[in-house]
Amino acid sequence: MSKNETSLDFLDQLAGQEAAAKELLAYGESLIERAKVAKHRLAEQAAFDRDLNEGSLDSLRRVKERVNTSIDEMIQHTLGIE
């Protein structure tokens, strides 16, 4: 670059900023999604606990269905079946 030429070093800085901001955006969105999943699972866990404590026939049937589902999921996961 000659003495007359304008320095464009700020472009490196801005490129770094852009990459950082994009990654942070992705992290923010990921965190929002994870929070949603966590709340959903907590709600499921609470419902499971309620059914288990309630002990009525219907509630125990729901518990049984959930347990069966979990076992099926586990088997599918083990066998690599999606």
Place this chain on the structure above:
Amino acid sequence: MSATLGQTNNTSTSSTPLKIPTVPGFTPINTDLARERSFLRELCTKVANHWTSTFHSSRHLDNLEKVAQFSPKLNAQIAAWTALVPSDDRTPVGNMIATVGGTVGTLIKKGAEEALATIDKFNKGLKDITGYELSTLSGDKRRELSTEQRAKVSALYTSLKGDLTKGEEKFNQIGTELNGVSTAVSALLKKDAEITADLKQKETALASTEINTLAPSLVTILNNIYSQNQTKIFGKLTESANAGPDATTITAAATVATTELEKTQEAMNSIVASVNAAVETVQENKKIRDRLKDSQVPQEGLTVVTVAQATFDAVNEWFTKKADAAESAIKTTFRDTTSENLPASDEATKTFAKNSKEYRDTVQAIGKAILPFDTLVNKTTEETLALFKTTVGDLKAIVEQATVDILNKSDSPEVTMGKLQKLQVLSAKIAEGLKDQLTSPDGLTEDERADFISKMGSAVKDIITPNRFSELFNN
């Protein structure tokens, strides 16, 4: 943008190293919930790694200096966020953490979007001038740019510099807000962990005391009280986080929630103190009763012992019922209360604790006033004893009956205590009067003494007839 994200300027308070809040240690969690709750910790690690690698890979020395400036803040942020992971697996805490985590995510996203909006403007202009965007304008391609293009790019940067700086300031502001949220939530979780540990400690301590016979469900009651209040308090914080996302609101809500947890803790401590006072009363009365049983009183004195014992039994039984009823009332109050009403519940608990202590003191005083009746039995001759036995026996029967009558009435604690205190004063006067006359060395002959006792007995009986008692204690 002239500086890296997170850069601090010389006048900003954010350049001052932040005080890292003390956080409770982690307890290994073996439940499935651990996975959900570890997301914040994972995120913090990722963010930390990302920022560190981004800054450290920079080729600009000034950026490295800025990393050094930012490090204390970053470290504090990570420490505070890490503390958001709870040490137990209760759902209200998990819900609150997840919601606050979502809010933190939204704030990060907002900051990133604001930064990108200006960079996008720059990219658009850059593409118009050069045909490339920041990510594709490599060093070789830059060198091929004409002088005119360079000048235009530089002018574009200058025109957007103000916006870039504003974006950067906004991002720093969001970082500060996140720090506030993290610190407030960390303090809240620390308080929650402290109360949980305190409850466990109380459970252990109470298991080995007589409290189990007086209030076997006390630990359950305390756990229920805390659980109910915790659900409400964390629920309110979750509502605030859901309504936002506003870092200021959440920080304020977390601070209020911490105060409310402290109030709950104080209320629970008051309950334990009041029940402890009740236990102490029963224990004291039991000691007196045992002492009476073991004392070598003549056969003639057994009537007195029996009466005194019946009085203590009646007091104990009444007190146990009162203590149970009070606990039940407290439990109901706490079940029905909202977190806003905590101070009122706290006041009710304090009143109960105060009354418990006053009951205890009054009942003990009556016990002490009655005791001389028993000790006098040993100091009388057979002849005097016969008179004494009748007089004192009658008097004690009246006092005992009055005590039982007072305790069996469904008066308020204040009225009951007032009556007990009147009875206490009267019992003490009678006991002291008899003692003085019967033990005075230069006093009366045995005949005179017997005559005095008889007359005094009649006089006292006249004063404290059941009707007079009724009049005295029922009005």
